[in-house]
Amino acid sequence: MIIRPRRLRRTKVLREMVRETTLSPKDLIYPLFVKPGKGIKDPIPSMPGQFQFSVDRVAHEAREAWGLGIPAVILFGIPDKKDPVGSRSWASDGVVQQAVSAIKEKLPDMLIITDVCMCEYTDHGHCGVIKDGDVDNDATLELLARQAVSHAKAGADLVAPSDMMDGRVAAIRKALDQEGFKDIGILSYAVKYASAFYGPFRDAADSAPQFGDRSTYQMDPANALEAIKEAELDLEEGADIIMVKPAMAYLDIVRAVREVCLNPVAAYNVSGEYAMVKAAEEKGWIDGKRVMMEMLTAIKRAGADLILTYFAKEAAMALG
Ligand code: PBG
Numbered sequence: 001m002i003i004r005p006r007r008l009r010r011t012k013v014l015r016e017m018v019r020e021t022t023l024s025p026k027d028l029i030y031p032l033f034v035k036p037g038k039g040i041k042d043p044i045p046s047m048p049g050q051f052q053f054s055v056d057r058v059a060h061e062a063r064e065a066w067g068l069g070i071p072a073v074i075l076f077g078i079p080d081k082k083d084p085v086g087s088r089s090w091a092s093d094g095v096v097q098q099a100v101s102a103i104k105e106k107l108p109d110m111l112i113i114t115d116v117c118m119c120e121y122t123d124h125g126h127c128g129v130i131k132d133g134d135v136d137n138d139a140t141l142e143l144l145a146r147q148a149v150s151h152a153k154a155g156a157d158l159v160a161p162s163d164m165m166d167g168r169v170a171a172i173r174k175a176l177d178q179e180g181f182k183d184i185g186i187l188s189y190a191v192k193y194a195s196a197f198y199g200p201f202r203d204a205a206d207s208a209p210q211f212g213d214r215s216t217y218q219m220d221p222a223n224a225l226e227a228i229k230e231a232e233l234d235l236e237e238g239a240d241i242i243m244v245k246p247a248m249a250y251l252d253i254v255r256a257v258r259e260v261c262l263n264p265v266a267a268y269n270v271s272g273e274y275a276m277v278k279a280a281e282e283k284g285w286i287d288g289k290r291v292m293m294e295m296l297t298a299i300k301r302a303g304a305d306l307i308l309t310y311f312a313k314e315a316a317m318a319l320g
Pocket residue numbers: 115117119127162163197198199200201202207214269270271272
């Protein structure tokens with residue numbers, strides 16, 4: 001006797017009924033880049049369809065996403081000037097702070113997440129302050145906490161530290177609590193690998209390190225046990241949502257973290273993953289839309305509850 005799994009694949013309706021994983025616009029978080037100026041919507045060459053927006057234009061883009069059913073954005077800032085400590089990152093009139101207020105004013109229910117890191121704001125492009133040629137962990141904590149508090153003051157709903165300093169979730173939690181933001185959550189980039197998949201992002205955010213690389217703070221792509229350790233540490237320190245990043249080449253890690261973690265898990269479908277699909281699609285080598293949906297479904301299937309993706313609007317449109 002032949003066992004016939006094909007029976008359940010016979011018609012579209014039947015396939016849909018037995019489908020194990022479903023994707024919804026509600027799962028998606030849309031990353032946006034904000035820069036100083038007015039009336040700006042500059043295309044990012046290595047990320048076709050993505051732009052750097054000035055504050056006055058970013059709310060419009062957020063509204064489009066909201067209209068498609070996407071509940072959240074995550075904001076990245078490109079400051080007017082950079083310095084060794086990234087002081088524009090905690091300025092009350094900084095680009096991200098202004099963008100948060102602008103979006104909140106127009107879309108009070110939309111969830112606003114802010115990326116908390118120094119690399120876009122430091123002139124050396126590293127994710128913290130430099131001492132003896134490397135990032136000084138403990139000196140950086142205070143600056144990250146300041147930045148997170150300034151985002152909360154502007155109206156952010158969740159702050160998302162992406163720096164990979166040890167102890168930063170605890171430092172940020174403590175500062176937020178002290179300043180009266182006990183209900184502002186932390187979406188921690190808990191499991192963030194030192195990845196070449198971030199290449200296009202660094203063009204978009206002008207945040208490439210000017211010397212060396214990030215391997216003394218971001219994780220070695222060869223490690224999986226360490227992912228569990230990082231996730232557990234961040235939960236102990238008070239993280240509300242745990243993120244794994246990148247997503248596609250790290251689906252085993254998404255699954256492993258999902259299995260040990262009782263909090264929501266997010267995965268970041270990063271810039272390089274987006275760029276590869278767009279480039280191959282442009283060459284006519286793949287069906288970009290189908291590959292996009294397959295990627296996002298796979299990330300969800302691996303165990304991610306939430307997906308940060310540049311495809312958010314396109315995917316939401318495809319999902320109808
Ligand atoms: C900042 C940050 C990076 C990304 C998100 N936050 C870049 C990096 O660590 O170099 C990458 C996002 C992407 O590639 O889409 N530290």
